[in-house]
Amino acid sequence: MAEENDTKEHVIPNAIGGRKKVKGFICESCNNTSGSNWESALAKQLNPLSLFFGISRESGKTPSQLFETSGGDRLKLNSDGSMDIEKPLYSEIPLDSGEGGQIQIKARSISEAKKMLKGVKRKYPQLNLNEFLDSAKSESFYCSDMLKFNLSFGGHEAGRSIVKSALALAVSSGIPAEICGAATNYLRKEDGEACFGYFYESDLIKNRPEGTPFHCVSIKGCSKTRQVIGYVEYFGVQRIVLCLSDSYEGRDLSNTYAINPITGEELSLTVVLDFSKEDIREAYDYKKIPKGSVEAAFEKIIPAGIERSIERERDRVLDAAVKYAFKNCGAKEGEMLMPEHINKLTSLMMEKLEPFILHQFTHSRKKK
Structure with a gap:
């Protein structure tokens, strides 16, 4: 890889609050492709959680997203925690006498209300817009219903983003990318075998900070098992184990990068990655997700x-x-x-x- 084509890449995507960057494992062309495809897929899946926790990003804001409420309404949740109605509302209510009526407008801003009033003026030229604007005021109200969060994890696009994060940390720890054949094969080939699976059978983090929705990427190179094992956890709930290589011949090493995406503060966590090849295969086959374990992580x-x-x-x-x-x-x-x-x-x-x-x-x- 030419030096001029080497780029800095976030270990954990910026879109979900990552900070740490590494060089030397991905070229600019691949970086652009993965950023637009893999990381956007992951960020979309995790966007409800990014909004819910109000994460802090190095650049840009978390995109607003529409949610349905338990009462059937649709509200847009914004990155600052505020909510908007889905679209402006216009209604005409006739008076009981049959003569005249009331016009009601609900808009997301005064400027939007003014645009709507121009349409009203075209329909009713006799109306005095200044009177409408003088009586218009901005009011806040809170939805009494709960927002419905529909979360779904998985898919190869988001999966490749997760694998890339583990590979980035491995490379920055001194393990060359070419040694991590399982990871590079999956990232480079569209039909490459996925090298990750979900794991909730036990808590791999021994000093888990209670109540903190952190992100964590951890890797371990083991000369005895000849494996490079990875672990990725996002928001404390999406938990994935990976095997980046099963032909490792380097020295024993381990490294962990963890961050609180709300504050940007790095965390010092202890992650224990002692897996046999059978353990890894069972994780790939969705056999390491005991009933109720995902719900317990969310709670x-x-x-x-x-x-x-x-x-x-x-x-x-x-x-x-x-x-x-x-x-x-x-x-x-x-x-x-x-x-x-x-x-x-x-x-x-x-x-x-x-x-x-x-x-x-x-x-x-x-x-x-």
């Missing part, structure tokens, strides 16, 4: 996601309330706040904070 990290969602929404609402209050309290920028300004600030902030406070109060009562 350990869901509370952290809920807590994180509340914190993000609290911070978002508080920031918006402060900006709204200062903008509308009557004080000019740079001038001293008078008692009447302070009183109005308090009132305006509570106007914006009230929906969040009431929602949390209602939610806490339901839990009791």
Whole structure:
């Protein structure tokens, strides 16, 4: 591989919060292909979790995604934790007298509402748009139903992203890519045999941080078994074992890279990878997933996601309330706040904070 064609590559994809980069194992052309195909497939599968936990990315934002609620509505969840209606809503409600009626508009922003009002003006030229705009106001409301998260893991595109992550760590640890024949064969050949399987039979991480939805990639080169074994775990719930090579002749070594995708903080984890070839084959054949084990993994990290969602929404609402209050309290920028300004600030902030406070109060009562 020519030096000028060598690129830095994330061990864990940036799309799900990875930071660490390595060089020397993938060329620019392959990097571009894998980034657009493999990693996008993995990121799409894990996007609900990326949104739920509010991960931090080096570049870009987690894409918004539509979810159905338990009540049958569809809401869009955004990277900052806020939610939008799926599309703007327009309705006309006739009065009982039969003369005239009401026009109701629900939009995701004031600018979107203005565009809709222009359409109303074309339909009803006699209407005064200024009166509509004067009475228009932005209101927050919270959905009382639960969002439905439909998660599915698997597939060769996402699988190749996982294998590539393990191979990247192996190469950065001193194991040449050409030695990892099982991995390179799967990555280079469309019909190459998959070299990974799901594993929930036991916890391979001996110092698992409770309630942290971390990412982890670990590898072990063993001269005795002649294997290069890998382990990849995303969000504490997607757990995969891999065999990158079964003809390893190098020295014994191991390496682990783990990160909290919410904060970007690296974690020091101890991963025990003691597998026979039979263990690996059974993982490939989906025989290492005891009943209820996947659900148990989710149960350990869901509370952290809920807590994180509340914190993000609290911070978002508080920031918006402060900006709204200062903008509308009557004080000019740079001038001293008078008692009447302070009183109005308090009132305006509570106007914006009230929906969040009431929602949390209602939610806490339901839990009791």
